[in-house]
Amino acid sequence: MNLLNLGVRSIYNQKFNREEYDITRKTFLEVFGSVSEIQYYKRGAIVNIAFGDEIMLITGGRVKVMTYSENGNSRLLYMLSSGDLFGEIDSYVEHSPDIDVICLTDTQVVMIPTQLFKATIAAQHELYNHLILSIIRKYQIIRSQLSDTVFRDSRGKIAALLLRLCSQEGVKRNNFCEFYHLKHHEMASLAGCSRVTVTRVLHEFMDQGILGIEKNKIVIFSETLLRQQFIQGTRT
16 A cells, blocks of 8 residues: 555656646747747637647647547547647657647647757757657656556546646645546546546545536545545556
């Protein structure tokens, strides 16, 4: 139990170092936020990116990154918000055509020409650390999702997702952690279980006083109790 508790703290606190990554987001906005005109997208719109030729910087709002199988099934990979890059990996490797970027809210983006991006990185060597952190963070999110899918039961998967969202995007208020409330089918896609299961488990967590839902936010009242659900939901 102690090892498992240490593991969840390590995964969702050390890997997703908010303070460090907030500096990266702020740096990208300062360096690249005005290199081209701001483009505006409505909620639900697909952002068009010329992969390889340009890199997207989100300057306002939130998006989700979706991947698709050959038969049309979809999976939510991760979410991005103001200060996040997308397409930076594709500027170094061939782009996978099974990816869409869809706006969760009204969103503002700036498209950075890839040549300008690389030239700026080369001229300002300190930006390399921020670029690497941007790439590694996406890897960490997907790695954590894969681990949760394999090693947790349904309750453990959803507890892990909530802990991960709290670590990545949560705002502390009155000793509680709150973050943007995804739709249940989006949470199901991230957690690797059904929408019905997400709804059932969230209601169970609410009944146990672990969390509450306020308008468009989920509020975690007890991260300790949520970690217990994570540990109990770990397959042995």
